[in-house]
Amino acid sequence: MAENVKPRVRVPRDATAGEEITIKTLISHTMESGQRKDGDGNAIPRSIINRFTCAFNGEIVIDVTLEPAISTNPYFEFQAIVPESGTFEFTWYDDDGDVYTDSKDIAVS
Amino acid sequence: MKLTRRHTLMMAFGSAVAAMLPVRAFAALEDDITAFTGGADVGSEGITLIAPEIAENGNTVPIEVNAPGAEAIIVFAAGNPTPAVATFNFGPLAASQSAATRIRLAGTQDVIAIARMPDGSFVQASQEVKVTIGGCGG
Numbered sequence: 001m002a003e004n005v006k007p008r009v010r011v012p013r014d015a016t017a018g019e020e021i022t023i024k025t026l027i028s029h030t031m032e033s034g035q036r037k038d039g040d041g042n043a044i045p046r047s048i049i050n051r052f053t054c055a056f057n058g059e060i061v062i063d064v065t066l067e068p069a070i071s072t073n074p075y076f077e078f079q080a081i082v083p084e085s086g087t088f089e090f091t092w093y094d095d096d097g098d099v100y101t102d103s104k105d106i107a108v109s
Numbered sequence: 110m111k112l113t114r115r116h117t118l119m120m121a122f123g124s125a126v127a128a129m130l131p132v133r134a135f136a137a138l139e140d141d142i143t144a145f146t147g148g149a150d151v152g153s154e155g156i157t158l159i160a161p162e163i164a165e166n167g168n169t170v171p172i173e174v175n176a177p178g179a180e181a182i183i184v185f186a187a188g189n190p191t192p193a194v195a196t197f198n199f200g201p202l203a204a205s206q207s208a209a210t211r212i213r214l215a216g217t218q219d220v221i222a223i224a225r226m227p228d229g230s231f232v233q234a235s236q237e238v239k240v241t242i243g244g245c246g247g
Contacts, residue, residue, distance in 0.1 A: 020204035020205065021204070033213065035190055055200070055202075056202050059200060059201055059202050060198075060200025060201065060202065061199075061200050061202045061203050062197060062198070062199055062200060062203055062208065063197075063198040063200065064195055064196065064197050064198070064208070064210075065195060065196040065198075066195055067191060067193040067194055067195060068191060068213075069186055069189050069191065069193070069194040069195075069212050069213045069214075070194065070195055070210065070211070070212060070213070071168060071169040071170075071210075071211040071212060071213055072168070072169070074210065074211075075209075075210055075211050076208060076209070076210050077208065077209040077210070078197075078203065078207065078208045078209070079203065079204035079205045079207065080202050080203060080204050081202050081203070081204045082202075083202075
C-alpha cells in the first residue's frame with residue numbers, strides 16, 4: 001500500500017540553543033497488520049512501515065522499530081535538543097522497500 | 110445426563126486445551142522479553158508508562174513511555190497475537206528518553222514497557238488497559 005502516503009511533521013520554526021523542543025510526526029499509512037481477513041476469509045498480507053528515524057544534522061534523535069501493533073497512520077511525539085541551526089531529517093521505511101522522507105529547518109538563536 | 114467414560118475424557122481434554130491457550134500466548138511474550146533483556150533481572154524504578162485505564166477503541170490507544178537516561182525502550186502488548194509493539198532507540202540529540210504513540214490492542218490486557226539503561230540494567234512498568242472494542246479486525 002504505497003499510494004497516498006503523506007508524511008506530516010511539526011517542528012518549531014526557531015529555538016534557543018540547547019532548548020528542548022517537541023516534535024510531532026504523522027504519516028498516512030494503512031499499517032495492514034497481517035491479522036485481518038478479507039470478505040472471502042483470506043488473510044490480508046502484512047504491509048506496514050517497519051522503521052522510523054529522526055536525525056538532526058546527521059545525528060540520530062530517535063530510531064523506532066515498528067511492529068504490526070502500531071495504529072493506522074503512525075504517530076510519534078518526542079523531544080529533541082537543538083545545539084545549532086540546521087535541518088531535521090525524518091525517514092520512514094516501508095515493508096515494500098519504499099522510503100518516505102521529510103525535512104524541516106530550524107533557526108537557533 | 111449420565112456421565113460415561115467417553116464424556117468424562119472429552120471434558121478433561123477440553124479443559125486441558127483451554128488451560129494451555131493463555132500459557133502459549135504468554136510463552137511468546139516471555140521469549141520476546143528474554144530476547145531484549147538477555148534474561149537479566151528487571152527492576153521497576155525509573156520508568157513510567159502512561160496508558161488509559163479504559164480504551165473504547167482498541168485500534169488506536171494512546172500510550173506514552175518515559176525512562177530518563179535509557180538507551181532504548183521496548184513496548185509489549187501481552188494479549189496481542191504478536192506481543193511486540195515498538196522499540197524506541199534514543200540517539201545523542203534526544204532531549205528526554207520519552208515518546209508517545211498510538212497502538213492497537215486486541216482486547217483487555219497488560220501493556221508492558223521495558224527500558225535498557227546504559228549500565229546494562231533493565232527496568233519495567235506495566236499497566237492494564239480495558240478495551241471495549243478490540244483492534245485486530247476479523
